Amino acid sequence: MARTKTDNSAKMKDVADLAGVSIKTVSRVLNNEPHVQEKLRRKVREAADKLDYVPSQSARSLRGSRSYDINLVCHHPDSAYVNAIQFGAVIACQELGYQLSISLVEDLDQKSISEIRDAFETVMRRRRPDGVVLLAPYANDEKIGFVLHEMGIPVVRVGPVDLQKQGLLVEIDDYQAAIEVVRHLTDLGHDRIGFIRGSENQRSTHVRFSGFSVAMEAAGLTVDTDLVRPGTFDFQSGYDAGQYFLGLKTPPTAVFSSNDDMAAGLVAAYTERGLKVPDDLSVVGFDDASIATCMRPYLTTIRQPLSDLGATAVRELVSTLSEASRNGAHRIVLDHEFILRDTTAPPQTN
Amino acid sequence: MARTKTDNSAKMKDVADLAGVSIKTVSRVLNNEPHVQEKLRRKVREAADKLDYVPSQSARSLRGSRSYDINLVCHHPDSAYVNAIQFGAVIACQELGYQLSISLVEDLDQKSISEIRDAFETVMRRRRPDGVVLLAPYANDEKIGFVLHEMGIPVVRVGPVDLQKQGLLVEIDDYQAAIEVVRHLTDLGHDRIGFIRGSENQRSTHVRFSGFSVAMEAAGLTVDTDLVRPGTFDFQSGYDAGQYFLGLKTPPTAVFSSNDDMAAGLVAAYTERGLKVPDDLSVVGFDDASIATCMRPYLTTIRQPLSDLGATAVRELVSTLSEASRNGAHRIVLDHEFILRDTTAPPQTN
């Protein structure tokens, strides 16, 4: 009922017949292999066009070594961050003739190697993806990397990673970005600057904090541990941090939040108390997620080129696959951008 | 380099040998086909377990008629709505041994049939997904449905759809939900109730508005066209609507927004003017997206079980595939829930 029984779509054989060559020659042309005369190349391409030929992925991957499938491993995609990266990854996959599929695995970073192996067993061996894109919070997990390596599946990681092991990595310079944020704040005259950390199992939390600390020192300021709060990258934890800051005898005059969601929560906490941002508190976020412009005042933040990160990750991964020669580490750093909006101002002098 | 050359993973042949049966029997057992003795079934299962056997998806789909691939067609996944549905869909796919892949196609609903055909040509014929999940704004597009039908690919649509054509449909009762919203507002004593529409190419906009209108009439109120504003489902358009309402001589005392993002924009517009929600304006949203609790006051809204919608869509689709008998239309309605939070109150009497 559902699918028509007679599959009348063209096969490689049909193209070969129409072009008057062998199927192997068709295969060569379509895969851009050498050793085919230009004249035949054209003929084959024309025939393929005319017949609307589309190669069968399953036959290709059964016989060949490629599945033309890239797997994105993530946790819970309900975050603008993952979402935007995924967007870029899908686009790049479509351009390259690959397909992006999604795997959701929970708390993988908390599991033992053999549990991870089990979790990946089916996902990775059924379809045998040609590569895997690893996002936070899994990008920086050593065990996951180990299992994937053991399975012989190439990996590209997105976001800051401190693993020594060789591999593909696409990120922005979180460290430098954090420094720029602090510089902006100190330039405005702030000297009591707070910080909201993100999830502790994500490397970006540590890198951003370390940039923050270094820049503070460079500005001759000390990092007051009372002004450094934990967080989990979500709105609520930013809100909680805000409550905490508001309860302080000497609250900070500015806070750098590790991401935008928490920054929004922080602003909400202040606003709720009748305080004004940026008058009573300057706030800087990180990511330039959609919430940054869906809040008032508009959030000053660091823009991560998220969908570019996703697209670049896929492109690098795919190009690694063909260039058998390229081994070892390869790290790509994309540009971030400081986005000045309305949540920062000089500290109130009173 | 990347992948180990010697593929030592077990094949069906290995399982058959170990279990002392033919490969066809293994195939039968693993696919839960009838006509195998219970004793052999156990033997085969044990052998498969012992060898960590994982069937090759490509061989399966090359020979069989299934690809075990479900394709989610969407527009731009940068919306909490799409995201949550996708989440449920991935989970369901994983449970069922399917894989979810993503296709991004832009403005498909604006294209001609042959353009759509071209856009789908590669995506759909390479991998030959067993089914397609269609989300807004494509769920309700007739041409897309036609092309997919022509290609013989089963489709499940998520969200309200008015196409007569048979097919799978998973949705909530948007109409009834809208009525509940109005009832809540009229119960509070509101009689000047505004409405913010969503994108005009999405059926939900019309269904929600029609529920709104009917409930207004039922309450003895008339729908004042001055209080009905267009929107595009995003924060900004809600904000714009808010500006408009604020400019009115007699603004509404309550507004029903077709989704949460716009409701948040509306609240932002009022708050920015120094007005208070719900004192100066009651607001109700739709979706219960994350923004509903990432704004202050917390948004009263209708909760859509988004990830359930996605999961149900996939499950229905897959079950249709095996039950060859089931044809024709099938419509599943999941429960929504009215979520009372802090953006509604009786109208100010002054």
Added chain:
DNA sequence: GCGGTTTTTGACAAGGTTGTCAATATTGGA
């Protein structure tokens, strides 16, 4: 206990591509 059903099992082909390797055509040098 026998012929006829029905159930269970297996041998074999087929699915559409790519890899291997041999065959053929072309080129270059003597």
Added chain:
DNA sequence: TCCAATATTGACAACCTTGTCAAAAACCGC
């Protein structure tokens, strides 16, 4: 012009499953 080397092409096997169909086994009623 001929031989060796190289470039181009094609025949055929292989990849790993599932569908078909026939064989074998088990069951039934008389």
